[in-house]
Amino acid sequence: MISVEQHLDRILRTVRVIRPFEQGVLDAQGCVLAEDVTARGSLPGFTNSAMDGYAVRALDVAGATEDDPVVLPVVNDIAAGNTNALSLAQGQTMRIMTGAPMPRGADAVVPVEVTDGGVVRVAVRVPSVVGQHVREVGEDVEQGTTILRRGTLLGPGQIALVAAAGVARVKVVPRPRVVVLSTGDELVDVGSTPGFGQIVDSNSLMLTAAVTSVGATPYRVGGVPDDARTLLDTLEGQLVRADAIITTGGVSMGAFDTVKEVLSRVGTVQFDKVAMRPGMPQGFGVLGDEQVPVFTLPGNPVSALVSFHVFVAPALRAMAGRPEPAFPPGYVPAVAAEAFSSIPGKMEFLRVVLDDDRARLAGGQGSHMLGALAAADALAVIPPEVTRVEVGDALECLPLLGREGQ
């Protein structure tokens, strides 16, 4: 029996960051930059107005008051998108809209609200200072500077910055492409009615969703029968499009445990008992010329999803170039709202519902029990040396993927 940490360590020492390539900036959402990004242009790219109002020389309206407004002739209108370079002479004003380029010579904008809104001439009722309501060229970003560092995760804000600074394509670590297949003669695909002794292949759907939740790209193969030749052919056929492969089922002690039988003969997959519950029987190794990592997860659905959270998700994040602490992988603290026992010598992952930080068991904890799994918010992680948890004890919880809509 090996520990959870030992198994994860072996996985993380084996997986590699995927080779970066250039993508359109929107396609790169959720990816990590493989190189620094430099601004091609300044932001703002030209000095412009922050308000709808009147472009002025501040000195011309310095004496304006409510009772004694300064009246100026309006010599032009400047809308956003106006591409003419205009000049403002002393003693004049131009109507200007938010985002429109400031005319040369103007150094402030008077908001329309503090004027009479005139279109031929305008009465300005308050004074202005140089720079007021003016957005200076380059005040946000200067052309040629580094705007994002290698290793940055691209979300909406980063995508906006990169695009606005004139960069259309970026070099990123691509999303890992993950083939998901389940094994077992008992499986029928979702939508078919299982006969006696058959079950719906929920694992491949569950793990496909989990792959999407961690920002990787899933390819669901679905159920493969317990036949060594078929399984081997399927695995070999999938290798071309896979950065990783996940299988479920067929790794325990059964007489028809095909995954174990097939993968013990090819590649480097090593089968271990890991000191955890659920998820004890695990296999991991690489397959094919490209050394594609293969995770062989146990067939019990809860065991498979726990294994995904503990082993596969950190590996996929590492392959995507995301800097993350490997273990514990993003724990949140909680407090036990009820007492329960835990198995000695194994790290236990209990499905819990979180009410603020109070954790209670989500229901039956059998590794086949999907009801409690679906009700749970998190996995409470009970270390191997803990055999009893009392009300009020501190717990560390691993949030379940997808509970925030990912």
Ligand SMILES: Nc1nc2c(c(=O)[nH]1)N[C@H]1C(S)=C(S)[C@@H](COP(=O)(O)OP(=O)(O)OC[C@H]3O[C@@H](n4cnc5c(N)ncnc54)[C@H](O)[C@@H]3O)O[C@H]1N2
């Ligand atoms: N004699 C022993 N028996 C078992 C042991 C053991 O140590 N000695 N370990 C148990 C543990 S723990 C687990 S976990 C399971 C793992 O079994 P396998 O990975 O070989 O999986 P299967 O036998 O194929 O299936 C187990 C269970 O899960 C259901 N299943 C399988 N695939 C799917 C799927 N795609 N969708 C939904 N449900 C699935 C399957 O019907 C079985 O009920 O072994 C224990 N046995």
Ligand code: MOO
């Ligand atoms: O480890 Mo199995 O995964 O307990 O059900």
